[in-house]
Amino acid sequence: MITELPDIQDLPRQNASQVKNKWGEVLRQVRQSGSVAITNHSTVDMVLLDADTYQRLTEEIHMLNSRDRNVLDELAHRFEARLEVLEQPDVRQKVEALFETKGKLDAHRPKAGVSF
Missing domain, CATH: 3.40.1620 (YefM-like fold)
Structure with missing residues (x-):
């Protein structure tokens, strides 16, 4: 608190x-x-x-810094995981193929609704 x-x-x-x-x-x-x-x-x-107030403030600063460190570590982990996917050998071909479609759908119509 x-x-x-x-x-x-x-x-x-x-x-x-x-x-x-x-x-x-x-x-x-x-x-x-x-x-x-x-x-x-x-x-x-x-x-x-007074010393008690100072001690509480320093403990809270350490707690907040620790929480920030944990958040940054989690973000770094997620970034590394995404970067690892992008470093796969076939990613370039997949990205180029995606851009070549120019937003067009393949021959199949999208399915939507309860009946599908």
Whole structure:
């Protein structure tokens, strides 16, 4: 399950001077809320996270990367299987024969419907 994080604009804020001068208070605030936005000239410069939140985020990133790797491995396997078919010795003749038909059907009419 993906960790829900508040929007950066909704985080409690501390300016850089407060972080420097009142570190204990900042730590208490981080422990209470999970994260605090550190500002410099009223602009958020960084976000301070508690260790549990950081650990959850790194685990989720590893999980997502693993899932992406599995999807890419499956796609690569399917590509290799299709490429292997195209590398068969008689494929060129089959493709040329297909193009020579120019979309025309052979002598048999297509069968469709319940009666066929």
